[in-house]
Amino acid sequence: MTELADAPATDGVEERVAFEVNGTSVSVRRSHPHLLAALREELDITSPKDGCSPSGQCGCCTVFVDGKAIVACQCDMDKVEGTSVVTLEGVDEAERRIFADAFAACGGLQCGFCIPGIVMRAKAQIDKKGSSLTREKMAPHLGAHLCRCTGYVKILDAIEAVALGEVCSPALSAEVGGGGAKYEAAPLTLGDRGYIDDIRVPGMLHAALHLTDHARADITAIDATAALAAPGVEAVFTADDLPGELRVGLIHKDWPVMIPVGGRTSYAGDVIAVVVADTRDHARAAAGLVDVTYEVHPPNTDARVALSDTAPLSVWGTDSNVLSTSAYKRGDDFESTFAASAFTVHEVFQTQRIEHAFLEPESTVVIPSGDDGARTLHVYSGGQGVWDDRNDIAAVLDIDQGRVTVELVSNGGAFGGKEDMSNQAQTSLAAWKLGRPVKCTLSREESLRMHPKRHPIEFEYWAGCDADGRLTALKVRGIGDSGAYASVGMKVLERAAGHACGPYRWQALDIETIAVRTNNLVCGAFRGFGANQAQFAMEGVLDRLAEQVRISGWDIRKRNVIRPAEEWGPGQIMDDGAGGAEACLDQIKASYDAAIASGKAVGLGLGLKNSGLGNGFREVSKAVVRFLAPVDDAPGRIEVRHGWTEMGQGVHTVAVQVAAQELGIDPDRLDVIVDTTRELGFGQTTGSRGTLMVAGSVSDASAAALAGGCEIDVDYEGEYVVDWTQKLGDSSVTHPMIHSVFSYAAQLVIADPETGDIEKVVAVHDVGRAVNPTLVEGQVEGSVHMGLGYSLTEQFPTDPETGFPINMTLRSLGILRAKDVPEIEVQLVEVPQPRSPFGIKGVGEIGLVPTAPAVAAALRAVDGEWRSTLPMRRPT
Ligand code: FES
Numbered sequence: 001m002t003e004l005a006d007a008p009a010t011d012g013v014e015e016r017v018a019f020e021v022n023g024t025s026v027s028v029r030r031s032h033p034h035l036l037a038a039l040r041e042e043l044d045i046t047s048p049k050d051g052c053s054p055s056g057q058c059g060c061c062t063v064f065v066d067g068k069a070i071v072a073c074q075c076d077m078d079k080v081e082g083t084s085v086v087t088l089e090g091v092d093e094a095e096r097r098i099f100a101d102a103f104a105a106c107g108g109l110q111c112g113f114c115i116p117g118i119v120m121r122a123k124a125q126i127d128k129k130g131s132s133l134t135r136e137k138m139a140p141h142l143g144a145h146l147c148r149c150t151g152y153v154k155i156l157d158a159i160e161a162v163a164l165g166e167v168c169s170p171a172l173s174a175e176v177g178g179g180g181a182k183y184e185a186a187p188l189t190l191g192d193r194g195y196i197d198d199i200r201v202p203g204m205l206h207a208a209l210h211l212t213d214h215a216r217a218d219i220t221a222i223d224a225t226a227a228l229a230a231p232g233v234e235a236v237f238t239a240d241d242l243p244g245e246l247r248v249g250l251i252h253k254d255w256p257v258m259i260p261v262g263g264r265t266s267y268a269g270d271v272i273a274v275v276v277a278d279t280r281d282h283a284r285a286a287a288g289l290v291d292v293t294y295e296v297h298p299p300n301t302d303a304r305v306a307l308s309d310t311a312p313l314s315v316w317g318t319d320s321n322v323l324s325t326s327a328y329k330r331g332d333d334f335e336s337t338f339a340a341s342a343f344t345v346h347e348v349f350q351t352q353r354i355e356h357a358f359l360e361p362e363s364t365v366v367i368p369s370g371d372d373g374a375r376t377l378h379v380y381s382g383g384q385g386v387w388d389d390r391n392d393i394a395a396v397l398d399i400d401q402g403r404v405t406v407e408l409v410s411n412g413g414a415f416g417g418k419e420d421m422s423n424q425a426q427t428s429l430a431a432w433k434l435g436r437p438v439k440c441t442l443s444r445e446e447s448l449r450m451h452p453k454r455h456p457i458e459f460e461y462w463a464g465c466d467a468d469g470r471l472t473a474l475k476v477r478g479i480g481d482s483g484a485y486a487s488v489g490m491k492v493l494e495r496a497a498g499h500a501c502g503p504y505r506w507q508a509l510d511i512e513t514i515a516v517r518t519n520n521l522v523c524g525a526f527r528g529f530g531a532n533q534a535q536f537a538m539e540g541v542l543d544r545l546a547e548q549v550r551i552s553g554w555d556i557r558k559r560n561v562i563r564p565a566e567e568w569g570p571g572q573i574m575d576d577g578a579g580g581a582e583a584c585l586d587q588i589k590a591s592y593d594a595a596i597a598s599g600k601a602v603g604l605g606l607g608l609k610n611s612g613l614g615n616g617f618r619e620v621s622k623a624v625v626r627f628l629a630p631v632d633d634a635p636g637r638i639e640v641r642h643g644w645t646e647m648g649q650g651v652h653t654v655a656v657q658v659a660a661q662e663l664g665i666d667p668d669r670l671d672v673i674v675d676t677t678r679e680l681g682f683g684q685t686t687g688s689r690g691t692l693m694v695a696g697s698v699s700d701a702s703a704a705a706l707a708g709g710c711e712i713d714v715d716y717e718g719e720y721v722v723d724w725t726q727k728l729g730d731s732s733v734t735h736p737m738i739h740s741v742f743s744y745a746a747q748l749v750i751a752d753p754e755t756g757d758i759e760k761v762v763a764v765h766d767v768g769r770a771v772n773p774t775l776v777e778g779q780v781e782g783s784v785h786m787g788l789g790y791s792l793t794e795q796f797p798t799d800p801e802t803g804f805p806i807n808m809t810l811r812s813l814g815i816l817r818a819k820d821v822p823e824i825e826v827q828l829v830e831v832p833q834p835r836s837p838f839g840i841k842g843v844g845e846i847g848l849v850p851t852a853p854a855v856a857a858a859l860r861a862v863d864g865e866w867r868s869t870l871p872m873r874r875p876t
């Protein structure tokens with residue numbers, strides 16, 4: 001570390017700007033880059049959120065300036081002088097309550113990060129148009145906003161309810177299956193429930209990262225002199241300052257926290273240094289002054305080339321560009337079965353890299369306590385596995401895990417993109433070394449570069465069927481570009497292999513997928529986890545076979561759909577839960593027939609997706625129920641502590657509803673807490689397993705509390721364990737049960753046969769048991785929105801020469817805006833899952849698995865073209 005003895009004065013006679021905020025006169029530094037920074041960083045007004053400043057592309061920072069709704073990150077300080085600014089904090093309390101009630105009652109929010117900005121935009125329109133504001137009129141005004149969670153359907157429901165003056169009375173549900181409000185819905189709607197970047201601590205410093213200029217280069221020198229001399233800078237840390245492990249990682253410890261001199265970068269998100277200063281602006285400005293000398297090497301940016309014998313190693317410290325191979329053969333011999341098939345298809349499919357685009361960029365706050373010898377750290381993390389965060393932070397600092405507490409702050413969206421650590425370790429290092437609280441929040445560009453993406457995968461499929469359309473032989477070869485570090489890339493390609501055959505019966509299977517290390521952006525977990533890519537190909541093959549057989553897309557699926565007691569793909573004998581696949585098909589039939597009869601272009605997709613890790617892992621979830629003493633006349637609060645990350649999907653709401661039902665108490669008495677002070681965690685909140693695991697463990701803890709008399713200040717612990725799965729391809733087991741739970745979905749895409757415009761999506765989902773149907777519907781709507789973007793317009797390519805992303809803004813990602821989202825009709829099917837608490841199957845992961853193939857089939861019906869590459873329509 002290099003540390004300045006005397007930090008330069010930073011706030012001498014700085015020019016100031018005077019204006020009014022929420023009726024109060026204020027004066028702030030003119031040097032703020034925009035109004036949003038002044039509001040958040042100097043005035044501590046945090047309802048306007050920062051999702052993309054200064055680009056003005058997410059709408060999260062919308063405020064009123066002189067009565068007009070604008071995005072504050074696009075408003076120069078020169079334009080603020082003398083104006084009147086209103087934020088959500090300054091809106092009349094009764095009106096705030098109306099918006100909060102409407103969004104809570106309609107299920108109009110998930111992670112909530114986008115909502116305060118949308119409320120301000122909605123207020124501007126309702127102020128103008130009153131009850132004449134319909135959802136159709138409102139949708140174009142949401143063009144300045146992005147919501148990655150909801151698909152906008154329930155947001156527009158809520159806005160319409162406010163415009164019409166409907167009285168909404170939301171309440172938490174006290175039972176499993178009740179459709180009540182989301183936990184913390186009101187404070188989230190109003191921007192009152194803070195995210196990590198909203199945390200303010202006295203004496204807090206700000207950290208910023210210096211990222212590499214090259215995806216594959218040796219670091220020969222790092223000079224921090226200019227950065228240290230910059231205004232407000234306290235210290236600059238490099239890899240030399242790490243007391244413990246250099247590398248972290250969820251499965252392989254191959255991801256350097258920072259690249260040292262003598263080391264080599266492996267992708268565009270590698271960190272070289274962390275700069276700590278008195279303000280965020282100072283830290284970011286100084287981070288740009290760290291001078292790094294590189295010896296640049298050509299990056300491996302093509303996965304096929306990286307697989308060749310002559311390719312150099314992509315990643316520093318590894319010995320192969322093959323991260324993993326997942327393979328299995330089942331049933332009859334593929335070659336002879338394929339040769340004997342009445343109809344065959346051979347097709348290559350290519351899917352694209354996708355960015356999660358969660359609205360809240362990664363942020364970490366670390367607060368140290370105690371002196372050097374006994375120092376402890378309290379880390380606020382929005383990660384998807386606070387126990388992994390704790391363990392890796394302790395390893396990096398070379399301290400006992402007991403000296404690090406990681407507390408979850410429910411995040412502003414994740415979708416798998418916050419499983420790996422981003423800036424937690426660097427921020428912890430700075431706080432540890434300086435003995436002062438430190439916050440580090442990534443800019444949108446840094447976020448785009450650093451966290452893992454959805455894998456681009458090339459699939460080659462050979463498939464056959466008999467004369468009646470009964471599936472015979474399937475051979476699949478898949479190559480996934482996993483980027484530099486392992487993350488969970490090997491598991492994504494393993495899941496792609498497992499799901500490559502779709503929810504169907506086959507006579508002969510020969511499947512292999514390879515995860516390849518390149519110098520492109522790291523790829524890892526993202527909703528669907530390899531199943532989306534594989535089933536885009538599988539369903540496309542099925543539709544091609546159906547045309548040869550001359551039967552409909554629905555018929556070929558009905559003839560081949562997997563049923564209970566049958567052997568599925570990797571050899572698993574399916575349990576009664578598998579009845580959900582056919583139930584979804586049967587349920588969607590009426591809509592399918594009606595759309596065809598009305599002359600529409602129609603496409604159908606059927607999918608399955610496991611919940612949980614499976615593959616032989618022993619999965620454990622623990623929870624604690626704890627009764628607290630009454631305070632004054634109020635009944636005592638009840639803590640529900642569990643180990644799962646709330647990221648908008650509603651796992652805290654599930655915990656509340658289960659505890660309220662099992663304990664027979666008012667859900668308003670419950671507080672949900674996730675931290676590492678109790679050993680309740682077991683890995684990442686991933687794979688749609690949070691809902692069923694938390695439901696099982698909270699139910700068990702509630703039973704323990706009832707049995708123990710619900711004593712005050714006693715931890716009543718409960719547990720839910722899944723320990724009956726086996727590894728994919730385990731040859732020692734005749735029928736390996738690789739997953740304990742699957743959910744199923746059929747989706748119907750209805751398009752205009754002339755224009756190809758998508759008019760409607762019908763989404764039929766078997767979730768086993770919908771703990772909260774309103775939230776489940778919202779999850780499905782959000783998934784369909786994400787799936788349509790995946791199908792049509794979204795992509796996140798890298799430059800083949802450099803490995804760096806080509807587009808670095810939210811708008812360039814091709815995410816669909818509100819006005820572009822067609823009608824989405826959700827129908828829930830409940831085929832209970834045996835051995836699962838309350839029959840729950842999970843909903844998030846399956847969400848967009850059937851969407852892309854259904855879109856491809858609908859567009860085929862429009863113009864006769866088969867689609868095998870995503871996205872199908874580039875953004876215009
Ligand atoms: S933060 Fe201002 S529009 Fe995104």
Ligand code: FES
Pocket residue numbers: 109110111112113114115146147148149150359412413648
């Ligand atoms: S609720 Fe809109 S981004 Fe999460």
